[in-house]
Amino acid sequence: MITDADHSRFINQLYAIPRHEIRFLLGMNLNILSSISLLHRSKLFLSGLNSCTPTSLDPDSKKIISTAITQALQSAHRIACLISFLLEMISDPTQKTYFGSTLFEWNTFLTNPIFEAIIVFWFIQCRMNPEWWGFVERGNCPRDVVRQRILDMISVLENAASYQKELLAPHVVCVKAMLE
Numbered sequence: 001m002i003t004d005a006d007h008s009r010f011i012n013q014l015y016a017i018p019r020h021e022i023r024f025l026l027g028m029n030l031n032i033l034s035s036i037s038l039l040h041r042s043k044l045f046l047s048g049l050n051s052c053t054p055t056s057l058d059p060d061s062k063k064i065i066s067t068a069i070t071q072a073l074q075s076a077h078r079i080a081c082l083i084s085f086l087l088e089m090i091s092d093p094t095q096k097t098y099f100g101s102t103l104f105e106w107n108t109f110l111t112n113p114i115f116e117a118i119i120v121f122w123f124i125q126c127r128m129n130p131e132w133w134g135f136v137e138r139g140n141c142p143r144d145v146v147r148q149r150i151l152d153m154i155s156v157l158e159n160a161a162s163y164q165k166e167l168l169a170p171h172v173v174c175v176k177a178m179l180e
Contacts, residue, residue: 010085011095022099030082030113037075037116043068044120048127054135066135069124073136073146076120079113080149083156086110114157115171121150122178154179 089099161168
């Protein structure tokens with residue numbers, strides 16, 4: 001979680017750069033986190049195979065997969081935190097002039113990172129063998145937080161899709177199919 005002091009410091013740092021560069025800075029951060037997640041996702045997917053349980057693998061293979069799970073999960077959480085921060089800023093009347101007032105202004109930067117975070121949260125919650133959870137470095141994050149993150153990110157994606165259906169509708173359809 002982000003402390004109040006961290007939150008204030010982050011806002012002050014953003015105010016130190018020109019307004020038109022904020023969306024690029026946050027977009028770049030979101031895309032870097034999404035890329036880290038994407039890089040580790042294929043190894044994350046191994047955690048869903050019956051042949052890749054922690055008890056059936058050698059220590060090196062177990063470490064590779066658990067590190068991939070940790071990296072993908074941390075990236076997804078950071079994406080969710082940045083999206084949450086952005087939503088807070090655009091809903092705050094005192095911040096709207098600097099951050100904008102709708103997701104419509106941001107959705108080109110949000111689409112792929114949100115979708116990536118949803119995929120990671122969904123896989124960990126619904127497909128990953130539960131035995132792996134004990135090998136994941138997750139701080140104080142219980143597994144039920146992952147479920148809530150999925151729902152939060154889906155809500156953001158649906159909200160953004162209400163502004164540009166043709167751009168985001170395929171993502172919304174895919175996510176809803178994943179949850180069925």
